[in-house]
Amino acid sequence: MAASDTPGASAGEFDAIRDAVRGFAAERQWEPFHSPKNLAMALAGEAGELVAVFQWLTEAGSRELTPSQRQAAADEIADVQLYLVALADQLGLDIPAAVAAKMRKNALKYPAERFRGSARKYNDESGR
Incomplete structure (x- = not known):
């Protein structure tokens, strides 16, 4: 698949998720606590909970x-996604656009013909 063909949620679907996250926080008057710093820290904590699974x-x-492990993973992935959406919203970032742009960068950094079947980093010229 070419990076330009990256599938994802439609803009409307993603907007609905973002709006639901916003609404959840607003109903609880949590906006004062949702600074980018706090959301990034909460995101890291939830990623740690996913790792613990x-x-x-x-x-x-x-x-x-x-x-039960699968459900725990699903719950933690959802928590990570929720904080990621909230953080991107606070920063004014368009996640689908950012993902598409990053996939294009990754396609240039990791061309399939050079990295197929390899876990090496783009700057590792050892041929592993």
Whole structure:
């Protein structure tokens, strides 16, 4: 898939998610607490909770979650997404546009013909 073909939520779908996140915070009068700094810190905390779901699993176990592990992962992924949406909103960022732009950058940085089947970084010329 070319980076320009990156699928994603339509603008309307993403706007609805953002509006729901805004409304949830507004109903609770949480806006004063939702500074970019606080949201970034909360996002990092939720990402840590997602990592904890996988912390002691083997590689194989991380691919074959139990139903309760799968639900825990879903809950934490949702929390990460909610804080990410709130943070982007506070910064005035358009997430679908940012994702599309980043995918274009990544396609240039990691051309498929050079990086297919490799986990090396773009600046690693060791050929691993």
